[in-house]
Amino acid sequence: MSRTDDAYDVIVVGSGAAGGMSAYVLACEGIRVLMLEAGRDYDPVGETPMFNLPKDAPLRGADTPDKPFGFYDATVDGGWRVPGEPYTSGEGVDFLWWRARMLGGRTNHWGRISLRMGEYDFKPRSRDGLGFDWPMSYADLAPYYDKTETLIGVYGSNEGLENTPNSSPGVLQPAPAPRADELLTKNGCEPLGIPVIPAHLAILSEKQDYRRLPAYLHPSNRLAQKVTQDAMQARAACFWATPCGRGCSIKANFQSTTVLLPPALATGNLTIRTDAMVYEVTLHKDGRTSGVRYVDKRSGNHVTAQARVVVLAASACESARILLNSKSAAFPDGLANGSGLVGKYLMDTVGAGVRGQIPAMENMPAHNADGASGMHMYMPWWLYQDQAKGELDFARGYHIEFGGGRRMPSGNSFTGLEKLTAGSYGKQFKDDCRRYYGSFIGFSGRGEMIPNEDCYCEIDPQEKDRWGIPVLRFQWRWSDHELNQVRHMQHTFKDIIEAMGGRTTTPVYDDGADAIKKPGEIIHEVGGARMGADPTSSVLNQYCQAWEVPNLFVTDGAAFVSNADKNPTLSIMAVAWRACDYLVQELRSRNIA
Amino acid sequence: MARVRLPRARTQIEKYRVSELIAREGGLNRRMAMKVMVALGLGSTGVARGQQARLEAKPNVGPAGTLSDPELKQAIVPWERTLSESQLATLAVLCDLILPADQRSPSASQLGAHEFIDEWVSAPYERQLQDRAVLFEGLEWLDGESNRRFGSSFVDVTADRRHQVCRDICNLPDATEPHRLGARFFALVRDLTATAFWTTQEGMDDLGYVGNVPLPKWEAPPKAVLEHLGLE
Structure with missing residues (x-):
């Protein structure tokens, strides 16, 4: 069954960081947008369990296969598996693909860590001969980082450290004061030469200046100013309680659903259709796109929607899947895949961690350590010069995320204490729990992976999802750069814990292969339709426009050429904004469609 | 709930x-x-x-x-609890041996720890099904051991005798072979009891967890905390 939809200027597939930003920028410019989201409608204001305690949840909120980040995690119908929508991995590969079937996608649950890529990160091949250069420089994207940070609200500070860019004056919100465990860590890191500086998180530490900022973001666009002002005014500053991963009913943190979609809708130029699972981009006879086909999940009907331009923003892998499944006589290997690079050079972030127990943090006086729930401090990569001199056995860096102290007691707070308590029970165990509560801390490395030809996604020749759409199969192999980087992480974390007078409570592996998180597990998958300087070695140009199909854009992480240690969401939004500015120009000058 | x-x-x-x-x-x-x-x-x-x-x-x-x-x-x-009355009674006794009442907070069973364990092992997930097997085997082992040593089941013997059994199984890494099954069971029950107990409001109050409240302003840690950490 099929029916044809009204024509729109642009169809945006996906409603997360890339889709939300694309729709916001386009709708603000008067472009008529149809957004198609594969999941259900979702409202963080009404649905977020803000103060609910573990005891109010099944299993005290423990993670389950149905709610893999715990009961209260915002993710709906998703996680490592989506009911009825499988994916596969090649021989010996165990790729993990986190999806969320909901309006706003994965922005509803992410860590809000918003780090800019630096100058080195856009030209990695020029610097060390590995991987590929972006077809743009930091200077090209910097204005869009400023705008994105201003729009979504990011706290942090400008420290002027190497390849760790400053934001323009007045862009960042004030960084919250460090917690006790963060100060103790900073103290321990000092003799090790590891900088501990304010983290950048997309959380409002104060109310946005809604009178001034909209005019800066949208000079001479009164509609955009008005809707942005209203949206900013509707957001409250953080009240320093409840985890961001649940969502935020007061809109203090960034979610596409609270920050991008409301102003986009308020323009009157955006229509959102949920439960619409796009699986194919359709073509005119001349090879331009005519729209998309999707499954209406409520009825099971296959529906065609038409527009002058299609913007894929379904997440790196899902966008690659749609392109690969869009086969035609003109594009037998998938749409816009003349280079053969669709699905290729997939990357995730390199991850590994070590936990420790710090005696100095035992029996700390009671105090509120909730804060912004995410980090107030972090460690940017600090050994660029050592790498330039060839003194390390891996080419790219990592930053460190960490946290501990007197957070809300959870199911994991008091398990496996035998190593410390010699198996106490009774009154002694009760006192041991009191003593050790708040004395644990965890360190996680988040490192840059170098893209390689063994890491990609392709269409599985057999498997289909519940709608009959062929699914993705993932292939993966880490290089020594990643494994050696993980070994360095492991020893660094041990050094930090010991410098704090503590002891490790999880294994410290010398072989990176034993410690590295699984591919996909950090949920930073990017690449698969990379941008580049020419059509033979890339799928998109620097404005996310397909070389072979001028009215097709891919504005999500698929466009990434490299995957710096900087968490990708902020860069996805900045790249999408820049791409959509270009798209608006091209539409107005009638260069496309 | x-x-x-x-x-x-x-x-x-x-x-x-x-x-x-x-x-x-x-x-x-x-x-x-x-x-x-x-x-x-x-x-x-x-x-x-x-x-x-x-x-x-x-x-x-x-x-x-x-x-x-x-x-x-x-x-x-959304799932039913499945433990029997007698299993729950034994668990309640064990939970209170692990976290007894004192001046600062009630005992584990007073806060429903044994009922939480029932909820846990009745859940339809692999991890919980594995724990269920350990729990069932362990409860049987516990009564068997108590009967072997003292001629009656665990709930019916004196506190002193219960401690005699618990001392042999409370530290899994040190447990001798005949007690390993019991020790695995004890470690599980202790973890679940602690999870149940400290995540209640009473448990959090006992620990001095003072968060989960909206604050008008975020402040740096108090001086007493910095002194405790040797940072001042």
Whole structure:
């Protein structure tokens, strides 16, 4: 069954960081947008369990296969598996693909860590001969980082450290004061030469200046100013309680659903259709796109929607899947895949961690350590010069995320204490729990992976999802750069814990292969339709426009050429904004469609 | 927290769209879902009606009430607890041996730790099913050991005798071979008891957890904390 939809200027597939930003920028410019989201409608204001305690949840909120980040995690119908929508991995590969079937996608649950890529990160091949250069420089994207940070609200500070860019004056919100465990860590890191500086998180530490900022973001666009002002005014500053991963009913943190979609809708130029699972981009006879086909999940009907331009923003892998499944006589290997690079050079972030127990943090006086729930401090990569001199056995860096102290007691707070308590029970165990509560801390490395030809996604020749759409199969192999980087992480974390007078409570592996998180597990998958300087070695140009199909854009992480240690969401939004500015120009000058 | 209980929980059940339990793939399996349906008195007609309703549904707004899209703000435990009265009685005794009452807080069983363990081992997930096996074996071992040593089951012997058994199984890394099964069981029950106990309001108050309240302003740690850490 099929029916044809009204024509729109642009169809945006996906409603997360890339889709939300694309729709916001386009709708603000008067472009008529149809957004198609594969999941259900979702409202963080009404649905977020803000103060609910573990005891109010099944299993005290423990993670389950149905709610893999715990009961209260915002993710709906998703996680490592989506009911009825499988994916596969090649021989010996165990790729993990986190999806969320909901309006706003994965922005509803992410860590809000918003780090800019630096100058080195856009030209990695020029610097060390590995991987590929972006077809743009930091200077090209910097204005869009400023705008994105201003729009979504990011706290942090400008420290002027190497390849760790400053934001323009007045862009960042004030960084919250460090917690006790963060100060103790900073103290321990000092003799090790590891900088501990304010983290950048997309959380409002104060109310946005809604009178001034909209005019800066949208000079001479009164509609955009008005809707942005209203949206900013509707957001409250953080009240320093409840985890961001649940969502935020007061809109203090960034979610596409609270920050991008409301102003986009308020323009009157955006229509959102949920439960619409796009699986194919359709073509005119001349090879331009005519729209998309999707499954209406409520009825099971296959529906065609038409527009002058299609913007894929379904997440790196899902966008690659749609392109690969869009086969035609003109594009037998998938749409816009003349280079053969669709699905290729997939990357995730390199991850590994070590936990420790710090005696100095035992029996700390009671105090509120909730804060912004995410980090107030972090460690940017600090050994660029050592790498330039060839003194390390891996080419790219990592930053460190960490946290501990007197957070809300959870199911994991008091398990496996035998190593410390010699198996106490009774009154002694009760006192041991009191003593050790708040004395644990965890360190996680988040490192840059170098893209390689063994890491990609392709269409599985057999498997289909519940709608009959062929699914993705993932292939993966880490290089020594990643494994050696993980070994360095492991020893660094041990050094930090010991410098704090503590002891490790999880294994410290010398072989990176034993410690590295699984591919996909950090949920930073990017690449698969990379941008580049020419059509033979890339799928998109620097404005996310397909070389072979001028009215097709891919504005999500698929466009990434490299995957710096900087968490990708902020860069996805900045790249999408820049791409959509270009798209608006091209539409107005009638260069496309 | 509300629980699926019959028959008085009827209103909660309507809120929890049980039809979705059957319709979805993965997670709660069909057998378990049927069990819930039968327990609710909906039977197979209920299933058919539920599926029909799903197909005609309007745009999906708000939680579907499935295991992967549950009501987060008014959570329910959608599976039945399955431990017997005597298993629960033994667990309650054990929970209180692990975390007894004192001046600062009640005992573990007073805060429902044994009931939480019942909820845990009755859950339809692999991890919990494994724990269920350890718990069942362990409870049997405990009574067997108590009977062997003292001629009666664990709940019926004196506190002193209970401690004699617990001392042999309380430290898994040191447990000797005849006690390893018991020690694995004890470690599980201690972990679950601690989880249950310290995540209640009473447990959090005991620990001095003072968060989860909105603050007008975020402040640096108090001086006493910095002094404690040697940072001042």
